[in-house]
Amino acid sequence: MTDPQELQAFRQEVAGWLEQNCPPSQRQPVVQSEQIWGGRKRQFPSEDARTWFEACRDRGFTAPDWPAAYGGAGLTAEQHKVLTGEMRRLGCRPPLYDQGLWMLGPALLVYGSEEQKREHLTAICRGEVRWAQGYSEPGAGSDLASLKTRADDDGDAFIVNGTKIWTTKADQADWIFCLVRTDDDAPKQQGISFLLIDMESEGVSTSPIPLISGESEFCQTFFDNVRVPKENLVGELNGGWSVAKELLKHERKMMAMVGDMGEKPAMSLVELARHCVGTKDDGVLNNPAMRDRMAQHLMREQAVASLAERIYHQGKAGQVDPRLPLLMKYLGTREIQANDELILELLGAEGLTMDDPSIVDDSRKRVKQWAFNKALTIAGGTSEIQLNIIAKRALGMPSVGGNS
Ligand SMILES: Cc1cc2nc3c(=O)[nH]c(=O)nc-3n(C[C@H](O)[C@H](O)[C@H](O)COP(=O)(O)OP(=O)(O)OC[C@H]3O[C@@H](n4cnc5c(N)ncnc54)[C@H](O)[C@@H]3O)c2cc1C
Incomplete structure (x- = not known):
């Protein structure tokens, strides 16, 4: 547990660092073509993107909670949370995207030899390998x-x-x-x-x-x-198989949080609903059925976010309830898709096409997102398989086969 005063000092220091090192263009919602992927063929969409990536790389902020010896920043769970909060507050883009960062790295930290960690984790943090x-x-x-x-x-x-x-x-x-x-x-x-x-x-x-x-x-x-x-x-x-399962835990967690990584539309779900169905004088949505469904979805979404945070902190304390991560992929991806379905319904006729150039950009992006996010309940293990795993390992029911 970090001392509260130290944590406050860290918050101030990190907020100042971000203010100084994150160019304004890197505080805009990221579009796919401007994401920074690592690798030998790495390309930067702009000089600002390079500056932001290099600053994070040199500070260990591409993998903030990995040990400094392997290219991370060695932050504690609380410090990492402060950094994430400050980055979110300023709207900073993720400095690096890579499957090595999200999946392989965490598994290597557990199962890799010292040489493998030094060689591969460092190259991942530095964005040198994809x-x-x-x-x-x-x-x-x-x-x-x-x-x-x-x-x-x-x-x-x-x-x-x-x-x-x-x-x-x-x-x-x-x-x-x-x-x-x-x-x-x-x-x-x-x-x-x-x-x-x-x-x-x-x-x-x-x-x-x-x-x-x-x-x-x-x-x-x-x-x-x-x-x-x-x-x-x-x-x-x-x-x-043990390494594979460790890695899959991180892949499934990543899938559940993928909504946070994609392109951000100009309007939030609530703003879009206000725009599409209108509001009464007191600001309440005109469509009570839609309002109910949105409220249920937003509460479940908040519950998933709280579950993720709980798992993260349990993990840092070495006390994860092994049943909880099993739920994350299934619940997280289900809510991402529920969000997409609500959006499509709100868009009405505008939600019928991804290609019609007369439709405003943001709507087309949302329809594409709806189509792409269908894959989330397949990639990293299908929802049916997740339910089999939950039934067997979390509820102790008999096994019915599959990747469990
Ligand atoms: C966007 C995306 C990215 C991917 N990226 C990668 C990647 O980079 N690397 C990689 O290795 N793989 C990747 N995959 C593959 C992914 O892991 C597989 O698609 C997934 O594991 C399902 O396997 P399958 O496609 O062979 O379907 P199948 O296993 O053939 O399943 C077909 C259907 O049968 C159901 N089913 C199968 N067995 C059972 C059972 N026991 N009980 C109940 N229902 C069952 C499934 O739920 C599914 O609906 C990706 C997939 C997607 C969609």
């Missing part, structure tokens, strides 16, 4: 442990063969973390290992998967006799 995730396969999504990509022992290296599917932005990634089969005879979860693979290794290739919208962020990634040094094994040989 990561992709190689879990799913054509025959192994919900039933992830059925995966067939194999890594065979070849002295000081593994030889990897197989394919991963739905690998988001793998064509732009520098490295990919993968689940691979290292023992065919063991029960399926016990024959899996967790490997870090450089995308520039010979034998790695990607092929984009076109989507119905015409846009695609998915690839299929192929491994053809790829040589991977043994020091890239994370955790124990055949112990990859």
Whole structure:
């Protein structure tokens, strides 16, 4: 627990630092094309974006609660909360986006060797490397442990063969973390290992998967006799399932909070409702049914935010009730979609298209967001699988299979 006076001093110091280092243009709601993704091919949309990223990187604020020895700022839970609050107050953009930051890093902090932490965590914090995730396969999504990509022992290296599917932005990634089969005879979860693979290794290739919208962020990634040094094994040989589950906890948490990371529309839900259905003299919405549904949704949204905070603080104190994180992905993504549905209903006829140029930009963005957010109850484990896991692990009901 940080002393309240020290915390107050930290708040003042950090507010001053943000004021000095975050250019005004980086205090505007971020649009997708201006997000800063790390990696060898990193590009900055503007000089201000570079200045903001570099200031955060040098202060450890790209990963504020990671240890300073690995490129973070080593903040305590309370300090991290103060920083997040001050950044939100000023409207500062996230300085860096990367799957390494959200998913791999937290798992490496638990399972990585000292060398792996020093090499990979530092590169992630510094935005030098962009990561992709190689879990799913054509025959192994919900039933992830059925995966067939194999890594065979070849002295000081593994030889990897197989394919991963739905690998988001793998064509732009520098490295990919993968689940691979290292023992065919063991029960399926016990024959899996967790490997870090450089995308520039010979034998790695990607092929984009076109989507119905015409846009695609998915690839299929192929491994053809790829040589991977043994020091890239994370955790124990055949112990990859534990690393995978640790990482999935962070992926699911990230999915539940993804609404906070996207583009922000000009009007909040309440403002949009006032604008679309109008208000009475006392400011109450004209449509009582809509008002009720919005109130219920906003209360559930607040409950999810409080749950996330509770889990975070329990985590920092090393006392997480293991049932609570299981609820986060299911509840968080459900509310994001409930929010989108309310918005679409409020937009009425304007919500019928994403492409009509006569429709104001903000509405088109919201319709696109509605369509994109449908994916959130699939990515990182489907809602049905989350409910299976909650039933089994939180409620002690019998297992019905799946990635649990
Ligand atoms: C936006 C997005 C990004 C993604 N990015 C990545 C990535 O970067 N890397 C990666 O490895 N993967 C990624 N994925 C893949 C994702 O993890 C899988 O889509 C997900 O795990 C589901 O697997 P599947 O698509 O094979 O569906 P399936 O497993 O075939 O499921 C089909 C349907 O059957 C239901 N179902 C299956 N089993 C059960 C059961 N036991 N009980 C009840 N219902 C069941 C499911 O809920 C679903 O509705 C991404 C997916 C999306 C949507």
